[in-house]
Amino acid sequence: MPTILLVDDEAAITDNLAPFLQRSGFDVVVAADGDQALARVADAAPDLVVLDVLMPGRDGRAVLRRVREDGGTVPIILLTQVGESGERTMALEEGADDYLNKPFDPHELVARIRAVLRRGASVGPSLASASRLRSGALVLDRVSQRVLRDGAEVVLTPRAVTLLAYLMAHPEEAVSRERLLEQVWGWSFHSSTRTVDTRVAELRRALERDSARPQLVVTVPGEGYLFRGDVVAG
Known part of the structure; x- marks a missing residue:
């Protein structure tokens, strides 16, 4: 049974969410602050961390940075009431595996947890914390915000690069337009x-051999978009 570390300073949330996660098939460890x-990350060795951002003292973002600076690759899903795109982008660049805004449906959290655990089982260390993502001849460097295809730089808008990074960090997972x-x-x-x-459409024009028949960023009818192919860090 996977172990989930649930971190939130609001007892009303942990008291209700921890039993729900247990009923969903997880062993749950709770922490009340950063x-x-x-x-708990050190002594419980959780398989995944569900981490609130807005906490007194050491907040969730500081915990995320510390874990990644120490070389930790445990998957981390952030919970927050802050919805600005800059906040979200920065958190993903710092190594968060996913981001869920409060209030949220507990069933969606469970679905996100299972999706992240599946990716971890298939691709190893967290793709979200990697500075470079590679899929065949396609390379995305998060630090420089550069994308290379067959060794040649691909010119993309900054938002398209961020979108590609998110899709590559969730390979073979259909992601809805709303979630994107x-x-x-x-x-x-x-x-x-x-x-x-x-x-x-911008990604397809720049990356696909034939944008009318995409092989990398494909449409999943009724569900959204999916990055097709194996993705590795480095």
């Missing part, structure tokens, strides 16, 4: 999904 979280708006743009599902379609 310092406890770091101690939330995770990459920081917008709610009330915003137009055409924004996502426009950037996907």
Whole structure:
């Protein structure tokens, strides 16, 4: 049974969410602040961390940075009430594996946990914490925000690079337009999904051999978009 470390300073959340996660098939360890979280990461060796961002003292972002600076690759899903795209983008660049805005549906959290654990089992260390992502001849460097295909640089807008990074960090996982708006743009599902379609079209024009028959960024009818192919860190 996978062990989940649940970190939140609000007892009302942990008291209700921990039993729900246990009923969903997880062993749950709880921490109430950032310092406890770091101690539990060390002694409990969880398979995944669900980490609140807004906590007094050492907040969730500081915990995330410390874990990654220490070389930890445990998958981390952040919970926050802050929806700005800059906050989300920075957290993903710092090594968060996923990002869920409060209030959230516990069933969606469980689905995100299972998806992240599946990726970890198939690809090893967290792709979200890697500075470079590689899939065949395609390389994305998060530090320089450069994309290379067959050794040649591909010119993309910054938002398209961020979108590609998110899709590559979730290979073979269908991601809805609404979730992409939330995770990459920081917008709610009330915003137009055409924004996502426009950037996907940009990726296809730049990366696909034939943009009319995409092989990398493919459409999953009724579900969204999916990056097809093995992705490795480095």
